[in-house]
Amino acid sequence: xxxxxxxxxxxxxxxxxxxxxxxxCGGGDNGGDGAAEFVIGGIGPTxxxxxxxxxxxxxxxxxAVKEINEAGGINGVQVRFEWQDDEADAEKSVNAYxxxxxxxxxxxxxxxxxGACTAVVAKTAEDNMFQLTPSGSAVEAIKGDHAFRVCFSDxxxxxxxxxxxxxxxAGKTVAAIYNSSDVYSAGIFEKFNAEAQAKGVKVVTAQAxxxxxxxxxxxxxxxxxxxxxxxxFLPIYYQEAALILTxxxxxxxxxxxFGCDGLDGVIPQLGDDAALAEGVMLLTPFAADxxxxxxxxxxxxxxEAYNGLVPTQFAADAYDAIYVIKAAAEKAGVTPDMSxxxxxxxMKVAMTEITVTGVTGDMTWxxxxxxxxxxxxxxxxxxxxxxx
Amino acid sequence: xxxxxxxxxxxxxGSVYALIALGYTMVxxxxxxxxxxxxxxxxxxxFVVFTAxxxxxxxxxxxxxxxxxVCTLLGVIIEKIAYKPLRNATxxxxxxxxxxxxxxxxxxxxxxxGSASKNFPNIFKWCPDWKVTEGLTVxxxxxxxxxxxxVIMIGLxxxxxxxxxxxxxxxxxxDRGAAQLMGVSVNSTISLTFAIGSALAAVASVLLCxxxxxxxxxxxxxxxxxxxxxxVFGGIGSIPGAMIGGILLGVIENLxxxxxxxxxxxxxxxxxxxxxxxxxPTGILGKKISEKV
Numbered sequence: 001x002x003x004x005x006x007x008x009x010x011x012x013x014x015x016x017x018x019x020x021x022x023x024x025c026g027g028g029d030n031g032g033d034g035a036a037e038f039v040i041g042g043i044g045p046t047x048x049x050x051x052x053x054x055x056x057x058x059x060x061x062x063x064a065v066k067e068i069n070e071a072g073g074i075n076g077v078q079v080r081f082e083w084q085d086d087e088a089d090a091e092k093s094v095n096a097y098x099x100x101x102x103x104x105x106x107x108x109x110x111x112x113x114x115g116a117c118t119a120v121v122a123k124t125a126e127d128n129m130f131q132l133t134p135s136g137s138a139v140e141a142i143k144g145d146h147a148f149r150v151c152f153s154d155x156x157x158x159x160x161x162x163x164x165x166x167x168x169x170a171g172k173t174v175a176a177i178y179n180s181s182d183v184y185s186a187g188i189f190e191k192f193n194a195e196a197q198a199k200g201v202k203v204v205t206a207q208a209x210x211x212x213x214x215x216x217x218x219x220x221x222x223x224x225x226x227x228x229x230x231x232x233f234l235p236i237y238y239q240e241a242a243l244i245l246t247x248x249x250x251x252x253x254x255x256x257x258f259g260c261d262g263l264d265g266v267i268p269q270l271g272d273d274a275a276l277a278e279g280v281m282l283l284t285p286f287a288a289d290x291x292x293x294x295x296x297x298x299x300x301x302x303x304e305a306y307n308g309l310v311p312t313q314f315a316a317d318a319y320d321a322i323y324v325i326k327a328a329a330e331k332a333g334v335t336p337d338m339s340x341x342x343x344x345x346x347m348k349v350a351m352t353e354i355t356v357t358g359v360t361g362d363m364t365w366x367x368x369x370x371x372x373x374x375x376x377x378x379x380x381x382x383x384x385x386x387x388x
Numbered sequence: 389x390x391x392x393x394x395x396x397x398x399x400x401x402g403s404v405y406a407l408i409a410l411g412y413t414m415v416x417x418x419x420x421x422x423x424x425x426x427x428x429x430x431x432x433x434x435f436v437v438f439t440a441x442x443x444x445x446x447x448x449x450x451x452x453x454x455x456x457x458v459c460t461l462l463g464v465i466i467e468k469i470a471y472k473p474l475r476n477a478t479x480x481x482x483x484x485x486x487x488x489x490x491x492x493x494x495x496x497x498x499x500x501x502g503s504a505s506k507n508f509p510n511i512f513k514w515c516p517d518w519k520v521t522e523g524l525t526v527x528x529x530x531x532x533x534x535x536x537x538x539v540i541m542i543g544l545x546x547x548x549x550x551x552x553x554x555x556x557x558x559x560x561x562x563d564r565g566a567a568q569l570m571g572v573s574v575n576s577t578i579s580l581t582f583a584i585g586s587a588l589a590a591v592a593s594v595l596l597c598x599x600x601x602x603x604x605x606x607x608x609x610x611x612x613x614x615x616x617x618x619x620v621f622g623g624i625g626s627i628p629g630a631m632i633g634g635i636l637l638g639v640i641e642n643l644x645x646x647x648x649x650x651x652x653x654x655x656x657x658x659x660x661x662x663x664x665x666x667x668x669p670t671g672i673l674g675k676k677i678s679e680k681v
Contacts, residue, residue, distance in 0.1 A: 047495060049606050051503030180651045208651045212610055215600040218397035219645040226390065239505045239602055246601065250517075250527055271507030271601075309504075 038079045038336050040065070040325060041105035042318075043096045043120065044112030048087035053314045057112045057134055058083050059306055060318035067301075068322065074329045077336055081322075086111060090119035097123055106340055107132070107329075107347070109321050112314070114138035114154075114183045121147050130344040132325060134317035138183050142369040146344050148351055149369060150317045150324060150360065152285065154184055157260045158191030160375055161233065161283055165258065166199035173204045175229030175255075177220050177244065179236050180208035188235035188260055204229050209240075217244050221251055231256045238265040245276040261285060261313045261375070267383060268310055274383055283375040285360040286316040287385040290378070298359045313360070320358030327354045393524050394646040395639060400530040402638020404596050407537045408615030409622070409630035411588040414544065417625035418561045418581045421479065424486040425466060427612015428493035429586050433459045433593035434603050435501050438508055448511040456590040463586025464579055471582075472575070490609075497605035505604040508597035533595045540588065541631050548627075553580055561625075614657075621661055623674025632672055 042061050044054030065081040073079055082103050084096035093116035097108070108124060108131045111117045117136030124131040125144040133141055133149045137157075142149050152160070165174060174196065179185035189206070196203050205227040207220035221244065224232055232255045234241050241263050248255075261284040267277050288299050288310050298319060302311040311319075325347075331354050332346035351365045361373040377388040408430060415423045436458045440451035470489050474482050515528030548554040559567035560577045568574050596611060597603050614637065622633025637657060644656040664672070 046503075047498055051498060052505070052604075055503055208649075210651060210654065212654050213641065213645075215602070215611070216397065216401045216642070218400075219394060219642050220650055222390065222393055222397070222646070223650075239604075242505075242507070243600060243602055250525070269505060269507055269602075272509055273507075 036077055036336055038074055038077055038329070039104045039106050040079060040081050040322070041097075041100035041103070041108045041110065042081060042083045043086050043093055043100070043108070043110035043116070044083075045088035045116075046083075046085045048089075050088035050113055052312075053135065054085065054088070054112050056312045056314035057110075057318040059302070059309070060134070060311065060315035061109055061322050063302055063305055063315075064319045064322035066305075068326055074326050075333065075335065081109075086116050088113040088116055090116050093117075093120050094123055101127070101129075105129075106336065106343055107325060109134065109318065109325060111136060114141045117141035118143070128341040128344045130340075130347040132321050134321040135314050138187060145367060145369070146348055147369050148324075148348075148365055148371075150321045150358075150363070150371060151313075152261070152373075152375065153370060154187030155191040156370075157283070157375070158188040158193075158235070159195045161188070161235070161258070161260060162192045162195035162199055162201055164283060164377060165196070165231065165233075166201050169231060170200070171202075172230045173202050173228065174231045174233055175204055175224045175227055176206045176233040177217070177224070177236070178206070178208055178234075179211065179214065179240065181210040181212070182236075184262065185236050189233075192233065192235065214240050215243065217247050218251065220244075221248050221253055224255070225251065225253050229255060231258055234259040234263060237262040238269050241266050242269040245270065245280075246273060249273075249276050256281065258282070264288065264313045265310070267380065277380045278382075280380045281388065282378050282380075284313065284378060285373055285375050286313045287376070287378050288312070288316075289384040290376075290387075294357070295359050316359045320356070320360050320363075323358055324351075324354075324356050324363070327356050390646075392520075394642055396520075396524065396526055396530075398639035398642035399635055400527065400533070400599070400638070401642060402618075402635035403530060403533040403537055404592070404599055404611065404634075405615045405618045405637050406631045406634025407533060407540070407588075407592045407595060408611055409619040409634045410537070410540055410544065410627065411585045411592065412616050412619040413622070413624055413627060413630040414588065415581055415585045416619070417627070418557045419471075419578050420561070421471065421482050422486060422616070423582075423585065424483070424612070424616075425489040425493055426585065426589055427608035427610075427615070428490045428497075429459055429462060429466075429589040429608070430593040430596060430612065431497060431603075431605060431608030432462060432493060433590035434508065434597045434607060435497060435506075437590075437594055438506055438597070438603055441509060441511070451511075452590070452594055455593065456587050459586040459590035459593075460583045463582040463589070467579055467582040472578075490612075494605045494609070501605065503604065505602050508601040508603045510598050510601060511594070512598050527599075529595065529599045533599065536591065536595065537631060537634075540591070541627055544584075544627050553577070557581060617657070617661055620671055621664065623671030625675065626671070626673040629671055629673035636672075 044057045045051050046054045065079050069078050084099050086093035086096045093111050097120050111120050112135050114136045117133050118140045121143050131147040135151050137151050137154045178189040207223050257280040259282045263282045264284050267274050328347050328350040332350035334343045334346050352367050356363050363371045363373045365371055378385040379388050411426050433455045437451045437455040440446045440454045470485050512529050512532050515532055517528055518526040556572045556577045559572050560574055618633040618637040619630050622629030640660055641653050641657050645653040
């Protein structure tokens, strides 16, 4: 009994090893013989606690690649998209990057999360590999002149939010609830707080929570209630926001909610209680329910491709990222037989020259990799987004 | 006034911890192993109930029964496949297996249900909130959670002390070898323990998800760990201890959020745990283990 099990085990492990070895060969061949295709790599968490974001990025990117290939590819060359999971972990992300290089990657669309991106950007700098992150919003995530991003940086969102409140709601008292264990949330909050003080916005209380106690917000909400704030700033993701809205409703807290792009997705998250999101304001470059034609087409195509799933800002950023790569590659006139470093040199010049109209707005880039685009102020009304 | 409302929100949170802690303490008390997968069984239970409610027109009661049935079965299967072959292994090996099972369940859920958080419907809307005074309310879910936890606590205590399988459990807990010599089937007793523990997980999942309506493959992980701490707090293996530990943990967590720092609440909870354990190593209601010389 034991022996036959061992035999089977040995046979299975051999089979697995051979498959892996052969897959390795296959990948190497494709990269080696300068096949007539562009290989774009993608990295993000498709398992682990941040899997939602990685899946959205992967879906958005694959949709764009499919559309581009159907329309004839980049410079008439087909695109192959290779994806690796990194579980939002910096070390695993570097491993994923190395795997993608083995598979012949020429440009990197990634990584999805800020922490991992900061680690990988050092590696792409060494290799002089062109990198465009859809959603790595921390400042350090695009260190080096070879790296660019599609999303806003965290400081920009914080400053933008404070400016918006100073302009439109001067004299109102503001409270903030943020996730101090999350780079995105804490990054936005810090800049928001500094800018708010400079612009004379009264921040009466700032309440933090951490990812380990992100279920019960009654204490934070009670503090907000005591502070008599009229506006509550939520630079957090929609999952926690949904819980906060539900719990605030139970406590009878009557305030105006204001958030950033992370809040997109809060309506479906609330399910039967979607009415609680009424009147929530958010500054976001993308809203799935926006009325403009480009967003509508993208949302419809995304829903069709992924069983009715509504695209989030991550999916939109990744979708735009692939089109940005296409625009820059066409501007630079790169071809698949060029070396990775040559492609990067040509691409990084082209990036500063192009203007892309994507689902997340009109974008241009500066040489430091930051996008210029304007967030739209939206308010949730009758279960959908309306421009303010 | 404010203090009262912080206290009440702490008790609400603590009652959920207490309910989960009952499952931990039950399995530890009898099988003498830490079932770290308990939190993830809760998550699976939540998904089963969620699927039953949302996919067809099942009434919540039937959905809960489905959840309990699936979790019980799952608990027994996990015990048979993962823990039984290690009955005579070192406790450390079993502990690591339990952590492995925990990750396995999380990743299976990730594959089957996807990573996006689901909105769990509140199935206890029929229970009205209790308005203590103006601006001070106790939600219906909290009342139900406390009632259910107390009922389960009393039920379990009675079961262990006054029924035959319960006595067998006590015997297995006391001395496995001797119990076997006396004709107690150790394997079926431990299976029964896991079945009950997992059924409790299903009940906990419904109340946890109704109180905090966010359901994803990681929903059970953090409450599971906190509940484990609560069980240790109250004295692991002691059923009333789990209840006291859970409530205390919730209250300490929320009061430290309110009066010290909302960021440091977890650090403070664990600091209190360390102090209590250094004064009373077996927890608040833990049994004293007399060492034979």
